[in-house]
Amino acid sequence: MVADSRSFLPMPAVAKLRDVLARTSRVEEELAARLAAYEALRASPNYPNLTSGEVRDSGAYGGQQGVWVDKTRTSALVASGVAVGLRHTGRHYADDLDESGIVYHYPKTRRAGSRDSGEVESIKAAERLRLPVFVISEEGAARRVHLGWVVDHDDAAGIALILFGDRAVAPMLRRDDEVDVFVRGAERRRRQAVASRLERDPTFAFNTIRKYGGSCALTGITVPSMLEAAHVIPVARGGSDHEGNAILLNAALHRAFDAFLWTLHPRTLDVVIRPQGPVAGAMRIEQLSLSGRPGPHRDALEWRMDQFQRQLGSAATAAL
Known part of the structure; x- marks a missing residue:
């Protein structure tokens, strides 16, 4: 050579x-x-x-x-x-x-x-x-x-x-075992002040869409313009932008989720419907459980269930 x-x-x-x-x-x-x-x-x-x-x-x-x-x-x-x-x-x-x-x-x-x-x-x-x-x-x-x-x-x-950005930027990298669905202290106050913007944070949306494969978690809808990355714990209530605090939903189910018409059980990942309705079929929910599939972190779902039960009141909660 x-x-x-x-x-x-x-x-x-x-x-x-x-x-x-x-x-x-x-x-x-x-x-x-x-x-x-x-x-x-x-x-x-x-x-x-x-x-x-x-x-x-x-x-x-x-x-x-x-x-x-x-x-x-x-x-x-x-x-x-x-x-x-x-x-x-x-x-x-x-x-x-x-x-x-x-x-x-x-x-x-x-x-x-x-x-x-x-x-x-x-x-x-x-x-x-x-x-x-x-x-x-x-x-x-x-x-x-x-x-x-x-x-x-x-x-x-x-x-x-x-x-x-004016110069090269990179998203924050996290290890899979580092899940914090809450934001603490001063950072929480900052996020409350800009909650409406952070609800649309593109990094949060990207990670959520990727996690759920571009498909609504409960209906299977894959039309991008119909899908929204939803915070389980809202930003204004201290929720983080980690994908463990996220679920991908179609716009209608997102509204129903925010209205506490349904939630997910923290342990089973089964869909829990408000006892007084509407029923799952009326909301076009096709998947009644996320068991065995990607879902929000248990800590986030426990917070959501607590809020769900508060919305129902003690009488209705006893039936869950």
């Missing part, structure tokens, strides 16, 4: 190293270009309500589809391209976007060929290369642009978690 006398590496290894270094340089150049484009947008006198022309001229977005992949610019990084701009109209998944990030649903269209799968791969490429993407939301004629970082994805549920 012929070796390069300067590196003492076999020639194939030298060539591979050069390719890696060249690719790293191109990624750094692309990163610098995206950050510069974002700063240019922020410098606009119209910011944060930008025109579509300003967004296009910056290079943040250049198509009509949900995911814009500028292959001319990014195919040198990944052959199939890297996502640059993600369009969020709010028509289908309005509650998945807030000021901290977005749960972005994979494209599911009827376009010919492999366009959808290619766009999904381009989003994963942005995560892999740690390149930011521009999330463009529409507010009338104005465009809002967020600089986002793809920090996680789940193919089974068809979602990606994108967190916003």
Whole structure:
């Protein structure tokens, strides 16, 4: 095997190293270009309500589809391209976007060929290369642009978690055995002050959707725009954003859950219906137990059962 006398590496290894270094340089150049484009947008006198022309001229977005992949610019990084701009109209998944990030649903269209799968791969490429993407939301004629970082994805549920920030960010990592369904002290007071925003926290939503496989826990509904990540212990009452304090429900069952029309038994995970109704069938509950399947943490369900019994009163509680 012929070796390069300067590196003492076999020639194939030298060539591979050069390719890696060249690719790293191109990624750094692309990163610098995206950050510069974002700063240019922020410098606009119209910011944060930008025109579509300003967004296009910056290079943040250049198509009509949900995911814009500028292959001319990014195919040198990944052959199939890297996502640059993600369009969020709010028509289908309005509650998945807030000021901290977005749960972005994979494209599911009827376009010919492999366009959808290619766009999904381009989003994963942005995560892999740690390149930011521009999330463009529409507010009338104005465009809002967020600089986002793809920090996680789940193919089974068809979602990606994108967190916003001027520099690379990452979700808080927790071990599976570290479950705390309550938030304590000063942190609880802070969360009470911003409870309505935290109810829509994209990291909480992403983890909940992933845990339940993108399906309502009790009805099996999988239509994303009909599903909501529900806190078992509400944020305003000190509930945490751990997925142990979560259950994925369709919107109607979420309302019924909040109204204490039903709950889950902490030990058996059986559905418990309010004695005076409505019955399970009237609420379209098809699964009467989560036994053997993912469910909320027992501590969260015990808190919920206590509140459920308080709502019923002592007479009705005796019948449970």
